[in-house]
Ligand SMILES: NC(=O)C1=CN([C@@H]2O[C@H](COP(=O)(O)OP(=O)(O)OC[C@H]3O[C@@H](n4cnc5c(N)ncnc54)[C@H](OP(=O)(O)O)[C@@H]3O)[C@@H](O)[C@H]2O)C=CC1
């Protein structure tokens with residue numbers, strides 16, 4: 001098909017989904033398949049290490065994908081971000097630099113880069129509008145990862161300005177769902193608690209430890225909603241500025257813990273470990289820009305948790 005084809009009109013265009021075995025990448029592959037896209041290109045981390053510039057160059061030269069969804073990254077929760085700052089800044093800068101630059105050099109028609117709500121200042125106005133970027137200092141527990149993600153946004157903007165390359169950026173809020181990372185220390189709060197409550201239920205434990213004070217507010221989005229938004233943006237947005245992707249609903253960590261506890265069926269007590277960091281006090285994103293384009297989230301937190309726990313029971317070795 002010629003240069004005039006649009007994302008949704010050419011279902012056989014080659015789409016490289018980087019990070020297809022992760023939480024986000026796997027949901028994007030499911031979404032594309034459900035929409036009858038037939039030419040999805042994937043590589044495992046073992047087959048193509050995206051931090052290796054010459055390997056990424058050779059891959060793009062050989063495969064010539066038409067579209068790219070960049071969902072490969074070094075990702076983790078508050079503890080992992082705080083403990084491995086060098087990994088979070090260097091791996092992410094390398095992956096995104098290699099993939100965005102190779103995409104441009106090898107004729108990719110459009111790329112979407114995924115950042116995160118942690119790009120915004122620790123004390124940003126709430127809900128956080130896109131223009132809060134770089135307006136005040138970052139949250140220290142994840143500033144290394146945030147700086148890499150901010151560089152990714154700026155790289156997309158720079159390539160659009162200098163080269164006319166259709167590179168867009170989406171900033172998702174905290175995500176969860178099938179294929180999440182359930183590691184006890186390095187994961188995000190929702191999968192960590194699901195695993196801990198499940199283990200406590202199975203073992204008949206009386207209490208479960210939850211980190212911090214329970215007061216921070218977080219906005220959660222099911223990854224199937226995020227995948228829907230990413231595909232929507234590929235088809236409907238080509239602007240310079242990044243776009244927030246949130247559910248618009250926030251809960252305290254205490255409320256989240258109580259909801260996960262209920263869905264899992266654990267009936268003991270919560271114990272708060274206040275030696276662990278709370279991180280940013282609140283990060284509700286203003287997703288009105290995406291809403292004005294015609295997209296909004298559909299999956300409630302309760303429904304999403306039920307779905308994720310079912311997936312956990314069926315797929316994660318207990
Ligand atoms: N999870 C969340 O709550 C949020 C995620 N995001 C963003 O969404 C994107 C995807 O995150 P998520 O799906 O949660 O992360 P995951 O860790 O679930 O998946 C990341 C994927 O990237 C792959 N990967 C990592 N390093 C490399 C590498 N050097 N070469 C090739 N592949 C690599 C991983 O493979 P392997 O496991 O084999 O290393 C994995 O398949 C990220 O950009 C993240 O910033 C944004 C906001 C919130």
Ligand SMILES: C[C@H]1O[C@H](OP(=O)(O)OP(=O)(O)OC[C@H]2O[C@@H](n3cnc4c(=O)[nH]c(N)nc43)[C@H](O)[C@@H]2O)[C@@H](O)[C@@H](O)C1=O
Pocket residue numbers: 075076077078079081116117118141142145173174175185186187188189190192193210211212216218253276277278279280
């Ligand atoms: C998506 C976003 O995710 C990260 O930021 P975060 O929102 O702070 O991430 P988190 O999910 O790890 O924690 C949320 C809250 O929950 C509390 N909490 C309680 N108990 C557990 C617990 O058991 N594990 C974890 N991880 N947190 C816990 C925890 O103390 C904190 O108050 C970024 O680093 C970065 O990766 C990023 O962009």
